[in-house]
Every structure is written in structure tokens, then in C-alpha cells.
Amino acid sequence: MKKAAKSRPFNYLTLASVLSAFTVILIHVNSFYTFAENPRWILANFVNTFFTFAVPVFFMISGATLIDYRDRYDTKTFLKKRFKKTLIPFLFWSLAAMAVRYFWLKESFANTTILDVINGIFSYTYIPIFWFFIPLFILYLVIPVLGAINKKDRKDVFRYIIIASLILNFIIPSIIKAFHIELNFPNQLHPN
Numbered sequence: 573m574k575k576a577a578k579s580r581p582f583n584y585l586t587l588a589s590v591l592s593a594f595t596v597i598l599i600h601v602n603s604f605y606t607f608a609e610n611p612r613w614i615l616a617n618f619v620n621t622f623f624t625f626a627v628p629v630f631f632m633i634s635g636a637t638l639i640d641y642r643d644r645y646d647t648k649t650f651l652k653k654r655f656k657k658t659l660i661p662f663l664f665w666s667l668a669a670m671a672v673r674y675f676w677l678k679e680s681f682a683n684t685t686i687l688d689v690i691n692g693i694f695s696y697t698y699i700p701i702f703w704f705f706i707p708l709f710i711l712y713l714v715i716p717v718l719g720a721i722n723k724k725d726r727k728d729v730f731r732y733i734i735i736a737s738l739i740l741n742f743i744i745p746s747i748i749k750a751f752h753i754e755l756n757f758p759n760q761l762h763p764n
């Protein structure tokens with residue numbers, strides 16, 4: 573008699589990755605930006621509105637899969653692995669794009685300083701689609717701090733962080749903006 577195969581638990585992270593990858597493709601092929609009252613315009617708006625969750629989901633997946641990195645290796649190894657896989661390609665392709673702009677597109681870099689190049693790279697001027705790298709680097713720097721929180725206390729600590737973030741970054745700024753409240757202190761809670 574043949575043994576019954578053990579069923580594997582459903583992997584939500586794999587489903588989220590596949591779904592997010594598919595929606596990123598949809599967003600990138602959705603290049604209809606000229607207004608026109610037709611079904612294509614409506615579809616383009618739908619795609620841009622309802623599928624923008626993809627990149628934040630990738631950030632969440634990174635956090636979920638990396639937060640317990642200490643079970644596998646130390647913080648130095650964690651940072652080395654993350655930045656080797658992201659910082660080096662980010663810098664290489666940004667500099668390659670700058671070279672293409674200079675040599676192939678014949679853009680003038682006559683008065684460009686090293687500071688201008690650094691600013692161009694880290695403000696993703698050379699490759700605008702690289703905007704997600706800076707938040708990713710920040711996530712990689714925050715994960716060691718969040719991962720140091722005791723596993724049994726994480727749910728409460730994360731709940732506190734989420735609630736405080738919602739209050740400080742959404743609720744209070746929305747109230748300030750809705751009621752046109754002027755606050756005059758250095759660190760205002762609303763966007764200018």
C-alpha cells in the first residue's frame with residue numbers, strides 16, 4: 573500500500589510574490605497616459621489605481637522573509653548580502669545609464685561635479701524606475717533593529733508602530749489640511 577503524500581501548507585508569500593510580479597508587469601505595460609474618453613483610458617486608470625499595491629507588497633515580503641535573519645547569520649553577513657545584491661547593481665546600472673546619456677545621447681556633462689553625479693544616482697535621475705532602491709536600502713538598515721525585538725513582543729511593538737504611524741502620518745496631517753490649521757514649529761506634521 574502506497575503512503576499518502578504529506579500535504580504542504582499553503583505559502584501565502586509565494587502567492588503574494590507571483591501576484592505582485594504579475595501586477596508590476598501590468599503597470600509597466602500600461603503606458604497609455606494621454607487622456608481620451610475611451611475604454612483604453614479607463615483600463616489604464618484602473619490598472620494604475622488598483623495594482624499599485626505590488627511594490628509595497630514586495631517590501632512587506634522582504635521584511636517578512638528577512639526579519640529573522642539572525643536564525644541564519646549575523647548582522648554583518650546580512651548587510652553584506654543585501655547590499656551586495658542591491659547596492660552594487662544599483663550603482664553599476666545608474667553609472668551605465670549616465671554613460672549612455674553622455675556618450676550615446678550626447679548630453680553635456682561639462683559643468684557636472686562629483687556631487688552632481690552622486691545626487692543624480694541617489695535621486696534616480698539617470699534611471700527613474702530605480703526609485704524603489706532608496707526605500708529598499710532604508711528597509712535593509714531598519715530590519716536589524718526590528719529583528720532585534722523579542723519574537724513574543726513583536727506583534728505588540730509592530731501594532732504600536734502601525735498605529736503611531738497612522739496617527740502621525742495620516743490622521744493628524746489630514747485634520748490639519750482639512751481644517752486649514754497653521755502650525756508654526758520646525759517639524760510640521762503636514763506636507764507643504
